Amino acid sequence: MAVTSSPMRQTEEPKGVTAAKGFLAGVAAADVRGDGASRHDLALIVSERPATAAGVFTTNLVKAAPVVISQLHVKRGLARAIVANSGNANACTGARGLGDALRMAQATADAVDCPPGEVLVASTGVIGRVMPVERILLGIGRAAADLGRDGDQAARAIMTTDTYPKQAAVAVALGGVEHMVGGIAKGSGMIHPEMATMLAFVTTDARLEAGTAQTLLRESVRRSFNRISVDGDMSTNDCCFLLANGAADGPEIRSGTADFQQFREALDTVLWSLAEQIVGDGEGATRTFSVRVSGAADQVQAVRAARTVTSSPLVKTAIHGGDPNWGRILAAVGRSGVELALDRCRLAIEGEELFAQGQVVEGAVERVAPRLLQPRVAIDINLGVGEAEAIALGCDLSSDYVRINADYST
């Protein structure tokens, strides 16, 4: 299984959403933001044949119009295309917003010759603005004319405050046939997924039944996107789609088989890579950190403790300052609501144990301090009560986060 992801590793192979056979992508500059700029802000992803479709969506009760429409469409278990725009979230836009999302589906359906119910729609950008739908419909036509095997531009077209495109692809042999799983994602702020996250589109040429695809995607999202946090805010527009078109002409991947395990690993690898890339591009982030919690009473508690630490503003600012302020980490664990035994609790940063047997380890703070200036910092916490463990990813909180978000809509 070879991992190829951008910008972490460059390859000559096709990347991202067109890595798998039978998928095409096209983009257009639709001027969604209305500032006349010529940047690509609309992407189409099309399967040459009908594909099994699965989707995982935000659990925010305030759901954007495209989320509502795509949730309906994905229930068919079948899709031909994804249409996505940046620059406007089409959220909190009432009945008009739903109509606009449906018009995007219809225009895409017309362009690729499929029923509108086989189009998944996604939007990202400012909440509460009416969509410039006429410009978007024109853009869909241009993106359809641009369809090809290059997926890089699609990864760029869905960016908002992202500073780099996020792509990953993995090759995996199933039933003796090489298959590809690839994906793109966007996300930089409003990142604290609870069931799904941001925008992420994954394609594969494997053959999957709809129920299997849905289960695989939901589980993989739980282990990847649902373990990252940039700022603790959950989006109204989170969605992750998986399209599986069977174009590799391999066997159907059935639950419980060795191929299923292999495929699941490939899917996990792609989603984890995209999740890491999102955290690394967290708004204003200069550094990322992982929090591995072990010794927890159960998995739910391990995840909760790890995510509480990755979300703590005081931990995030300490990481930003390269400050081994481990007391803040323990304070965050302490308020997370999980069971812990303080006298058996252990805390290490970059492998250096700082806290054990109820107190600080002499000299450890000084030893670990220089290692906090690295681009990635690993934190390990043992709660001292059980066997469960989990890992979560976060990024530091910098003045740039404030700058970026203090005037995003205006």
Place this chain on the structure above:
Amino acid sequence: MAVTSSPMRQTEEPKGVTAAKGFLAGVAAADVRGDGASRHDLALIVSERPATAAGVFTTNLVKAAPVVISQLHVKRGLARAIVANSGNANACTGARGLGDALRMAQATADAVDCPPGEVLVASTGVIGRVMPVERILLGIGRAAADLGRDGDQAARAIMTTDTYPKQAAVAVALGGVEHMVGGIAKGSGMIHPEMATMLAFVTTDARLEAGTAQTLLRESVRRSFNRISVDGDMSTNDCCFLLANGAADGPEIRSGTADFQQFREALDTVLWSLAEQIVGDGEGATRTFSVRVSGAADQVQAVRAARTVTSSPLVKTAIHGGDPNWGRILAAVGRSGVELALDRCRLAIEGEELFAQGQVVEGAVERVAPRLLQPRVAIDINLGVGEAEAIALGCDLSSDYVRINADYST
């Protein structure tokens, strides 16, 4: 009932913790931080006669040593003195920390001639450092020699990153006798109380039985400190003490009487004022905002929705930027887990309705924008499902918050 609080209103009357009869305060420069600076960092608050004592403490499972000791001592329902230091939290310091907190209680007991079990201990500052207990013990002796009717210095001595001291006092007639309720507080970061908060010491010359005092304090804390958030992080050292010494020679305040109601209002007023002062002094804060949630299914949900909005980094940065980005407010409500009916939901800022009937109100964003530059911003949200309501207070998130916290311990 006259409210006198600093810095909001200056009066000639005694303020804060010595406003009530029979209470004395003293301070000392104990060099807790070990930097040789001469700032006051130790405060004693002493009742001339034994006082009924009540306390509310952090629910963080990682509790500082003074919290553990004071929780034990407050169970007696009787106290003579509070000893508090800034500069070191005495948290995560193991058995040695507990011993240090007990030595602080013993030294105070010796100085004011009472059993050590009648001393409440509180500490605030960096977590995980061993206390410079010899210097603190010397400081306690000097603070005892400094005891007098001026409480202002005590309010200053407990400050850490606070930029101003927080005091409030209220006069209330009970059974025809004038009583005073006064208090001081510190807190600026790690503020997201769940059962108690920061340090707050309240004194009164009213006569209260211990159970009544405990109930009154717990309820008043729930309506004041537990409604504020600076950064979503809960302290390991939160505690709020109430000492009631009966020195006004009024009747005992019994539950269910008119005097009880009056006293409760006075206590609420003092705690709410201190809570407002803490938010106004939130680390790096340039502006505060209130979030009133109405139309909620029940009170718990109203509080949860309001506090989720006051804790959202994206709302806080928008408030910092003076940006009427109401979509972020709705997104925060949507992820808070409370029941809401988006089509009946209403959102107003400074009385200007921005969102109603499922969509933005035309022109409202432009109308409200200039009012977001005020020092206080009022947000009103109706969830459209019930009758319950609650208010919470928050402050903006600025680059200064990051600067203050990126290098606090080092």
